[in-house]
Amino acid sequence: xxxxxxxxxxxxxxxxxxxxxxxxxxxxxxxxxxxxxxxxxxxxxxxxxxxxxxxxxxxxxxxxxxxxxxxxxxxxxxxxxxxxxxxxxxxxxxxxxxxxxxxxxxxxxxxxxxxxxxxxxxxxxxxxxxxxxxxxxxxxxxxxxxxxxxxxxxxxxxxxxxxxxxxxxxxxxxxxxxxxxxxxxxxxxxxxxxxxxxxxxxxxxxxxxxxxxxxxxxxxxxxxxxxxxxxxxxxxxxxxxxxxxxxxxx
Numbered sequence: 001x002x003x004x005x006x007x008x009x010x011x012x013x014x015x016x017x018x019x020x021x022x023x024x025x026x027x028x029x030x031x032x033x034x035x036x037x038x039x040x041x042x043x044x045x046x047x048x049x050x051x052x053x054x055x056x057x058x059x060x061x062x063x064x065x066x067x068x069x070x071x072x073x074x075x076x077x078x079x080x081x082x083x084x085x086x087x088x089x090x091x092x093x094x095x096x097x098x099x100x101x102x103x104x105x106x107x108x109x110x111x112x113x114x115x116x117x118x119x120x121x122x123x124x125x126x127x128x129x130x131x132x133x134x135x136x137x138x139x140x141x142x143x144x145x146x147x148x149x150x151x152x153x154x155x156x157x158x159x160x161x162x163x164x165x166x167x168x169x170x171x172x173x174x175x176x177x178x179x180x181x182x183x184x185x186x187x188x189x190x191x192x193x194x195x196x197x198x199x200x201x202x203x204x205x206x207x208x209x210x211x212x213x214x215x216x217x218x219x220x221x222x223x224x225x226x227x228x229x230x231x232x233x234x235x236x237x238x239x240x241x242x243x244x245x246x247x248x249x250x
Contacts, residue, residue, distance in 0.1 A: 004062070035069070
């Protein structure tokens with residue numbers, strides 16, 4: 001056993017016993033871990049803010065190989081993301097991103113490369129959500145890059161069924177773009193050219209291309225919805241937070 005100090009995004013928190021809580025976090029070097037946080041529900045707790053969802057914190061604990069649940073010794077806030085908490089829509093979008101990261105990763109060190117990629121993606125996305133106005137662009141880009149991390153990104157260079165480059169719509173079920181002939185076969189409605197262009201761009205862009213994506217907006221819930229539905233169908237995860245955001249936005 002050795003003392004460890006990590007930077008981690010708090011994915012979720014749940015009550016545990018009278019004054020304690022369980023938190024799930026995502027770190028770059030250790031992957032997804034769970035912590036018992038004793039006394040943080042007390043009014044005088046010094047660690048309370050550090051253990052709130054969406055916060056980037058430095059956590060100190062005794063690390064034991066093969067374990068996935070640890071006892072938190074101390075914590076301090078590195079990025080509180082206060083503005084997210086002041087906006088219900090942004091807060092729900094942050095919940096969606098954290099739930100995606102949580103459900104795509106196994107607890108522990110089973111895939112540290114994927115965990116490291118998702119940590120970087122989530123950390124940058126939360127920073128942007130805290131300071132930028134394009135909330136649905138942030139969610140759409142996060143989801144598109146999470147799909148790439150999982151190796152299940154949509155086909156956006158040609159029709160997924162016949163390879164025709166003249167595309168007319170998007171099929172979540174079939175896995176990407178469809179041409180007019182294939183769309184007719186599966187009874188898929190045509191989509192406007194701007195939506196098709198945005199879908200291709202968001203799936204081609206890297207995390208550093210955020211500013212270049214903005215002029216192609218306005219980016220709306222529909223842009224993010226296609227990607228979230230794609231992720232849920234092709235990864236098999238169910239997102240409770242998305243259902244709430246769907247109701248909130250409508």
